[in-house]
Amino acid sequence: MTQQMPASPEQPLPPSYGAAPQTPAPARGTNTMAILALVFAFVFSPLGIVFGIIGRKQTARTGEGGRGLATAGLVLSIVFLVIGIATAVLVTVMAATLVSSVNNTAVAAQITAQSGGRVTDVSCPGSLPAQVGAELTCSGTVDGAPSQLKATVTSVDGGVVSFDFTQVG
Incomplete structure (x- = not known):
């Protein structure tokens, strides 16, 4: 009976015949x-x-x-x-x-434009709500004298708010 000795580190192992070569599994791709x-x-x-x-x-x-x-x-x-x-x-x-209000700067500019230059230095404390009948009182100078001006919304058509102003004091 013959005994097989383990291979020493200097001796390589003999190839094993009949075994399938080891191939890595195919890489799976990314979905x-x-x-x-x-x-x-x-x-x-x-x-x-x-x-x-x-x-x-x-x-x-x-x-x-x-x-x-x-x-x-x-x-x-x-x-x-x-x-x-x-x-x-x-x-x-x-x-x-x-659209629901007109800011104070736009109201002041519109009052000045509607007055034909008679009203200057217009200052409004807040915004004018975009509702017919809404009012905003502003201060300004009419023909050189300080005065109060009331802007009243007359119509609202989409995003366009129309208003008139009157001198209050």
Whole structure:
């Protein structure tokens, strides 16, 4: 009977015949939907949400890489969508506020223009609400004498507010 001795460090092991060569497992690619989720988070967030959900489901099912990309795309898409909606609401509210009143500088300029130069140095304490019948009392100089001027809204047509003024004192 023959005993086999382990190979010494100086002797290489003989090749084993009949065994298949060791090849690395094929690399799995990154899921396309996961990549698209991240890209569309910055371009069009509603579509980024859809791609993120699909990418997460596909990576779980197929074992492809990119689950983290899909998650990041999904989260960023949701955040950007919420920011976009909040911005749209804020801009709408601000636009509605601008139309709902005429600022004091515009009222003063309009009084000066309507007077044909008789009224100068007009100063108004606040804004004039864009409602028919709303009033704002301003101070100014009429023909060189200090006076009080009352502006009264006569009509509101869309974003155009018309008003007349009268000398109060």
